Amino acid sequence: MSHSLLPHNTFGLDVRCKSFVEYADTETLIRQVLPRLSATPWLHIGSGSNLLFLGDYDGTVLHSGIRGIEMLRREGENVWVKAGAGVVWDDFVEWAVNHACFGAENLSLIPGEVGASAVQNIGAYGTEVADLIEEVETVEVATGTVKVFSAEDCDYSYRHSIFKQPENRGKFIVTHVTYRLSTVFRPDLNYKATRRAVEERLPKDQPLTAADLRRIIIDVRREKLPEPGIVGSAGSFFMNPVVSEEKYAEIKQSHPDAPGYAVENGVKVPAGWLIETCGWKGRTVGHAGVWEKQALVLVNRGGATGKEIQHLSQLICEDVKAHFGIVIKPEVNFVEGGKII
Numbered sequence: 001m002s003h004s005l006l007p008h009n010t011f012g013l014d015v016r017c018k019s020f021v022e023y024a025d026t027e028t029l030i031r032q033v034l035p036r037l038s039a040t041p042w043l044h045i046g047s048g049s050n051l052l053f054l055g056d057y058d059g060t061v062l063h064s065g066i067r068g069i070e071m072l073r074r075e076g077e078n079v080w081v082k083a084g085a086g087v088v089w090d091d092f093v094e095w096a097v098n099h100a101c102f103g104a105e106n107l108s109l110i111p112g113e114v115g116a117s118a119v120q121n122i123g124a125y126g127t128e129v130a131d132l133i134e135e136v137e138t139v140e141v142a143t144g145t146v147k148v149f150s151a152e153d154c155d156y157s158y159r160h161s162i163f164k165q166p167e168n169r170g171k172f173i174v175t176h177v178t179y180r181l182s183t184v185f186r187p188d189l190n191y192k193a194t195r196r197a198v199e200e201r202l203p204k205d206q207p208l209t210a211a212d213l214r215r216i217i218i219d220v221r222r223e224k225l226p227e228p229g230i231v232g233s234a235g236s237f238f239m240n241p242v243v244s245e246e247k248y249a250e251i252k253q254s255h256p257d258a259p260g261y262a263v264e265n266g267v268k269v270p271a272g273w274l275i276e277t278c279g280w281k282g283r284t285v286g287h288a289g290v291w292e293k294q295a296l297v298l299v300n301r302g303g304a305t306g307k308e309i310q311h312l313s314q315l316i317c318e319d320v321k322a323h324f325g326i327v328i329k330p331e332v333n334f335v336e337g338g339k340i341i
Contacts, residue, residue, distance in 0.1 A: 005061065009048035010111055011309065012232030012300050017043075017057040024065045026175045030144045033062065037141070041338030044173055047088070049111035049234055050120060051333050054306040058338040064115055066175055069095050074183065080134055082178045085115030089122070097210045101181040103132050105210050106188055108217040111228060111235050115174040119163045120331075121156050125217060126191035130156035134180040138172040147172065158268075159239050159331055169340065185210045193220070224294045232300030233291065237313060238271040239331045251324060271320075271328045272296035278319045288312040310334060 003020040006012065018040065023029045041059030045051060066084035069092060073080050079101050083092050089112050093104045106127035112120070117129045118136045133156075136149045155162040162168055187208055189195040197220050202212060226233045243251075248267040251258045255277065260267040275281065275295040282292035287304035289312070291297035298309055313330055320328050333340050 003061070005048070005053065005057065008045060008061070008063070009051055009053055010228060010232065010234055011048075011052060011304075011306070013053050013304070013306055015053040015056050015306070017059065017061045019060045020063070021060060022063045022065045026066065026139060026146065029139055029173065029175065034139070034141060034144050036060070042170075043335065043338075043340070044170075046085075046113035046116035047111060050116060050331065051335055052234065052306050052309055052330075054310060054334055054336040054341075057335060062173070064113070064173075064175070071099065071101070072178065077182050077184045079181050079183050080178055081181055082176055083114045084176055085113060085174045087114040089113055089117050093214065096179075096181060097214050100183060100185075100210075102183070102185040102210050103127075103181045104129075104179070105213040106191075106194065106217060108214045109221045114177050118154070118174055118177045119161055121159055121161050123159070124221075125188070125194045127188055128156070128158075129179075130154070130161075132179045132181060134178045136174055137176040137178070138174050140172055141170065146175075158242075158263075187213050225297060226291055226299055231291075232304070233297050234332045236272075236296045237298040237330060237332055238275070238296055238316075238328045240268050240271045241274075241326050241328050242266045242268050243326060247326070269326070270296075274320045274324060274326060274328065275316055278316070278323050280316055280319065285312045285315065290316070306334075 003017050005015050005017055021033055023033050042062060043057060043059065044062040064086035066086045069081060069083045069087060071079065071081050081101055090109050092114055093108050096104050106125040107122060107129060110122050110124055118133060121128055121130045130151065133151045136154060138147050138149065140147050163172060189198060197216050198208060201216050202208060225235060242263055242265060244266050248260050259273055260269050272295045280290045281295040283290050284301055286308045287301050288308040289299050289301045291299050298312060317328055320326055
C-alpha cells in the first residue's frame with residue numbers, strides 16, 4: 001500500500017490505499033481517470049467524513065478537485081448557484097450567505113464536500129439539502145458520458161438518494177451540483193433546538209440575519225460535537241429511526257420524556273436519545289468511545305482501529321434493540337478490503 005489515507009478520513013485512521021488520484025475537471029476524469037479503473041477496485045471519496053475504513057483499501061481512491069462556485073441566474077426571489085463537487089460544503093454555505101443567497105444556513109459546519117451533500121442528502125436542524133438541490137451533474141463510469149439528474153430523479157428521502165442504492169453504487173461520479181436558493185432570507189426556525197438557540201443568543205430587539213443564524217448554528221454544533229482534526233469522528237454516526245405511532249406510544253409509557261417528531265410514515269425518534277438512555281454516553285470500549293456531549297457521535301480516543309469503532313457501534317445497536325425493540329442503523333459507510341460492505 002503506497003498512499004496514506006490519514007488526511008482523507010475524519011476518524012483519523014492510519015490506513016492506506018494502493019493509489020490515490022485527484023482530478024481537476026470533468027474532462028480529465030473522463031479521458032484520463034476512468035480508463036484506469038477497469039483493472040482495480042476503486043472508491044470515490046469526498047473528505048472521508050462519512051466513511052469508516054476497517055483496514056487498508058485494496059485499490060484506487062479517487063477524489064474530486066473540481067472546485068469553484070458560480071451564480072448561474074436569478075428569477076424573482078430564486079437564484080441558482082452551481083458548485084464543483086470538490087468544494088468544501090461549509091465553504092459553500094459561507095459563500096452563499098456572503099453573496100445573499102439564502103436557504104442553506106441551517107446546514108452550516110456539516111463536514112464533507114458538495115458532491116457528498118447530493119449523495120448523502122445531508123441535513124440538520126430541520127433542513128435537508130434535497131430541499132435546495134435543483135440538479136446533480138454526474139459522469140456515468142461505464143460510458144464516460146455526462147448525465148444530469150433533476151432533484152426528482154435523485155429520489156431523495158432521509159439520508160438517501162438514488163446514488164446510494166446498491167445497484168447504483170460506483171455507477172456515477174458527481175461532478176457538479178446546482179442549488180436553488182433565495183434572494184430573500186426566511187430563517188427556518190421550526191426545529192425547536194434552533195429556535196431556542198436563537199432566543200438565547202440574540203438580543204430580542206435585534207433582527208435575525210443569515211449571518212447571525214449561521215454563526216449560531218456553528219456555535220451550537222461546536223458545543224456538541226468534537227473539534228475536527230483534534231478528535232477523530234464522523235459527526236453523527238447513526239440515523240434516527242422512524243417507528244410506528246403505536247411503537248412510540250409504547251416507548252412513552254415507560255419514558256414519558258421520550259422525544260419524537262411526526263413524519264410522513266410514523267414518528268422519528270432521536271437515535272442519540274435512545275443511545276444515551278441505554279447508558280452509552282461518554283463510555284469507552286478499547287480505543288473507541290461515545291462522545292460525552294452527544295451520544296450520536298462515536299470517536300477515536302487515540303489509536304483506534306476501524307474494527308474497534310465498528311465493534312462499539314455493534315454493541316450499541318444490540319443494546320438499543322434489546323432495550324427498546326428498535327433497530328438503529330449507521331449513517332456511516334463501512335469500507336473493507338476493496339468495497340463498501
